[in-house]
Amino acid sequence: MTTTLITNIGELRTVDPEQRVIRDGAVVIDREQIAWVGPAVHAPAADKRFDAAGRALLPGWVDSHTHLVFAGDRSAEFEARMAGQSYAAGGINVTTEATRNASDAELADLIRQRVAEAVAGGTTYLETKTGYGLGVEEEARHARLAADYVDTATFLGAHLVPKGVDAAAYIDSVTGPMLEAALPYVDWADVFCETGAFSEEQSRTVLRACAEAGLGLRVHGNQLGQGPGVRLAAEMGAASVDHVNHLSEDDVAALGATWAEWDSATASGTPGTVATCLPACDLSTRQPLAPARRLLDAGVEVALASNCNPGTSYTSSMNFNVSTAVLQMHMSLSEAVRAATLGGALALRAQEWVGSIEVGKRADLHLLNAPAAIHLAYRPGMPMTAAVWRAGRRG
Ligand SMILES: N=CN[C@@H](CCC(=O)O)C(=O)O
Numbered sequence: 001m002t003t004t005l006i007t008n009i010g011e012l013r014t015v016d017p018e019q020r021v022i023r024d025g026a027v028v029i030d031r032e033q034i035a036w037v038g039p040a041v042h043a044p045a046a047d048k049r050f051d052a053a054g055r056a057l058l059p060g061w062v063d064s065h066t067h068l069v070f071a072g073d074r075s076a077e078f079e080a081r082m083a084g085q086s087y088a089a090g091g092i093n094v095t096t097e098a099t100r101n102a103s104d105a106e107l108a109d110l111i112r113q114r115v116a117e118a119v120a121g122g123t124t125y126l127e128t129k130t131g132y133g134l135g136v137e138e139e140a141r142h143a144r145l146a147a148d149y150v151d152t153a154t155f156l157g158a159h160l161v162p163k164g165v166d167a168a169a170y171i172d173s174v175t176g177p178m179l180e181a182a183l184p185y186v187d188w189a190d191v192f193c194e195t196g197a198f199s200e201e202q203s204r205t206v207l208r209a210c211a212e213a214g215l216g217l218r219v220h221g222n223q224l225g226q227g228p229g230v231r232l233a234a235e236m237g238a239a240s241v242d243h244v245n246h247l248s249e250d251d252v253a254a255l256g257a258t259w260a261e262w263d264s265a266t267a268s269g270t271p272g273t274v275a276t277c278l279p280a281c282d283l284s285t286r287q288p289l290a291p292a293r294r295l296l297d298a299g300v301e302v303a304l305a306s307n308c309n310p311g312t313s314y315t316s317s318m319n320f321n322v323s324t325a326v327l328q329m330h331m332s333l334s335e336a337v338r339a340a341t342l343g344g345a346l347a348l349r350a351q352e353w354v355g356s357i358e359v360g361k362r363a364d365l366h367l368l369n370a371p372a373a374i375h376l377a378y379r380p381g382m383p384m385t386a387a388v389w390r391a392g393r394r395g
């Protein structure tokens with residue numbers, strides 16, 4: 001049995017270059033790949049048949065920003081925040097301490113459970129980061145454990161200077177032995193460029209060293225206030241800058257300029273720096289929701305991601321993030337679905353093989369418990385995920 005026909009799809013959202021939405025559609029999966037897409041009446045025969053019963057089918061969510069390697073609990077910090085305390089980067093130390101005390105087996109099990117939870121919610125391709133190790137052995141251990149469970153991993157040694165450590169000495173370690181130890185397990189490097197974490201110059205030093213080591217770049221920027229993160233990401237050719245809550249006109253223009261060689265209508269050309277919005281995090285930290293509308297109108301490709309982490313966003317629900325983007329961020333349903341699929345794929349430079357339902361791409365599919373995808377926002381919080389295929393296998 002190698003091929004499966006998924007038929008009787010009420011609304012098939014391809015997110016392909018023509019942005020096709022096919023009524024009464026069908027998809028054929030051949031092992032881990034998509035082999036055919038089109039109207040059900042023209043579908044070829046297959047070994048197996050799955051009746052979608054008139055429900056909507058989307059590409060699986062691409063979650064391009066998570067921090068799944070952690071132990072411990074920060075619910076009291078969250079409760080205090082809801083009572084009026086503001087978020088500060090220092091909370092990262094609490095998780096670092098708890099994670100250090102978890103064995104390899106315990107930590108691996110936590111990551112496995114979190115990935116399973118994400119996949120059960122429609123996520124089929126995901127990134128995760130280190131960043132709660134903050135030491136050579138711990139960062140390498142977190143990268144090694146993560147690499148077994150996720151599609152792509154990021155080195156975030158530059159998440160915070162640990163308490164009592166000299167910043168310059170720490171950056172020497174991040175750009176030297178820590179980077180070297182994490183390198184075999186990661187594709188990306190990230191830096192938390194923000195007041196209370198790393199300055200522009202410190203961030204540039206880290207990003208340069210990581211780029212020289214062959215890693216792609218990403219930046220946490222402009223989360224808690226205006227700052228240099230977004231412009232630094234654009235300057236360094238980062239694949240993505242994430243959070244982007246507080247943007248000046250110059251920031252938006254700098255990101256827009258990185259997309260000059262890209263045609264968003266056909267999703268072709270040379271991609272620039274994706275602006276990754278993290279609505280669940282914005283709600284949990286009481287930050288203004290990222291200005292996705294301004295970014296889209298400036299020609300910037302936007303991604304939506306969960307930022308699942310214990311400090312600022314303890315949810316991997318992409319359904320929730322898409323609902324919020326439509327309800328609160330003035331994104332149309334099509335824009336939000338694209339941002340949570342192809343947008344995430346662009347942020348991870350994986351757009352050639354995931355992020356849309358097209359022949360030859362990985363068979364990553366998300367069947368909704370609804371006849372149309374707008375139900376994600378129309379019925380927020382309802383259990384919308386009916387079935388998931390990840391690389392052709394039911395998740
Ligand atoms: N902003 C930096 N890092 C995480 C939060 C880390 C934490 O507080 O544990 C984020 O993406 O929001």
Ligand SMILES: [Zn+2]
Nearest residue numbers: 065067220307
């Ligand atoms: Zn993050």
